Amino acid sequence: MTTALRTPRTTETDLAQVQREHGGPLYAFLLRLCDGDRQRAEDLVQETFVRAWQHPEALRSAHESVRPWLFTVGRRLAIDARRARLARPAEVGGAVLDSARVCADHAERSAATLDVREAVATLSPEHRAVLLEVYFKGASVAEAARTLGIPAGTVKSRAYYALRALRRVLPGYAPDLR
Known part of the structure; x- marks a missing residue:
């Protein structure tokens, strides 16, 4: 089934159709990029579909499928998220801090x-x-x-x-x- 949308704006129905058609494969792809982190992959899928909603012209392209565009956007979002995580100090859980040795200044x-x-x-x-x-x-x-x-x-x-x-x-x- 192709997903070339003909309306000038992306409607909820159109976006739901794109999500049903490409959501599963996109999630599987992003899950691999996130090293199995389901929550992060789900967040990236959602952000990818937000970008699709913001750019209806991509969904109405002359190409046979919108899947390559979705995968490219998802991959770029995953790369950006990884770079942002690496730029910040590592997060530590409360349990680690509770057991950490306290040193006087x-x-x-x-x-x-x-x-x-x-x-x-x-x-x-x-x-x-x-x-x-x-x-x-x-x-x-x-x-x-x-x-x-x-x-x-x-x-x-x-x-x-x-x-x-x-x-x-x-x-x-x-x-x-x-």
Whole structure:
């Protein structure tokens, strides 16, 4: 059946006839271009038929069928939609954002660093030296004891009391030790 429309304007009946005749094959074609995304293919089919309604001269052409014109318009719409999607940042679902790790901004991290430095400065030199070896340099208790020239038990007790003092000075950073 040919679809050469003779009226000066495209009527709903004419457009419905074109849709019945070419809608299925156009949808199948666009579905392949959309990598199986049904919703996107349906949107492109609708937009293609909107363009057909806006351009009745294309539907009244001297050609035997309007299908090549519809497929060309649909293909161009698919290409434009793909380019538009690639130009925007990727969309993420809410589930991804809910599970995403929250990072403090640079200002908060800088403020926390200053707070910790001030708190460490309030410690005795012996406690500060133990924390420096064990927590900041990552030394084991035995290595810290060798470096500082004190017994391992003393390293443990100084680290305990140094952390306890820091918890008192920095109450918002760690739970209280009781």
